[in-house]
Amino acid sequence: MTSRVTLVSPAMSPSLRQARFYDGDPVDDIGAARARAAAGTLPAAVRTVVSPSTRCAQTAAALGLDGLEAPELAGLDVGRWRGRTLDEVGAAEPEAVTRWLSDPGWAGHGGEPVQRLCERIGRWLDVMSDTDGRTLAVVEPEVVRATVVHALALPATAFWRLDVTPLTATELTGRHRRWNLRLGGPLTGPDASATN
Template sequence: MTSRVTFVSPATSPSLRQARFYDGDSIDDIGAARAREAAGSLAAPARVVLSPSVRCGETAAALGFDGVETPELGGLDVGRWRGRTLDEVGAAEPEAVGHWLTDPGWAAHGGESVRDVCERVGRWLNSAQHMDGRTVAVVEPEVVRAAVTLALGLPEASFWRLDVAPLTATELSGRSGRWNLRLGRPLVASAQGDNAAL
């Protein structure tokens, strides 16, 4: 049995546009419009799962999906940095930001480490290999980073080297503990492209 998981990153929100650590804001009007335009661009899934965040729920709804929030697929908990911009945190805590970007086990901001996120996403991926049919997962960008890091067997330090654009699909297909990767492509209205094959 081959399992397929299509990870979809959320539409744009003010925090994303401002390079601010996600604080629960909604997707913006432009992001919502683009997501609605892309509705129908993905093949019908057997199930839809979501990061438990406002913007992932709103993105899924705009795409025409009704999904189930899945805690293992939550975004990275950044602790006391939530709601602040990276520039603000870098100015106030430059050494801490340096550790955060280079040490996958570091979590002194009071949240999670990159390793923590990779481990929980890895547990979910292991269970996903036993699911029949296609899964669409509308998830935070860090979840996509973790999934790609794990699928390719990359060092955890590679996590921050992977950029995930809004409203892109990244597909993993696999069996027997091995995943193949189809890199993120923008979601577009089905009449404009061939994303329906995803």
């Protein structure tokens, strides 16, 4: 039995554009247009799941996907930093940002530590390894990072070394909790150049 998991990152939103900690904003017009242009380019799947966020739900809808909301695939809870830009937090709490970026077990912002996110997503991926067929998952960028960390047995300190750009697909193929990774590529459709 081979399991395939295709992770799709959300289309561009104001928070992604501004390097602001996600606060529930929708995808922007350009992001929505690019997602609509890419509709139909993803492989057929047995199941489709979506992170419980506005931008992931809107991205899935624009791609023409009807997915179930998966609470276990929620993005990283950054506590009191939600809605603030990284620059704002860095200016107000420089030591805290340094610690957050270097210590995966730290959660001084009052949210979830990166290590816990990686463990939570790892449990989900372990279940997927015993599930036949393809799963499409429209998920937050940090969920993609955590999935790759777990799939490749990387240390959690590698989490911030993985860049996930909007509206890209990252594919995993595996069985028995052993995964192969196909690095993310942009989702493009026939009209993608019209939205540039």
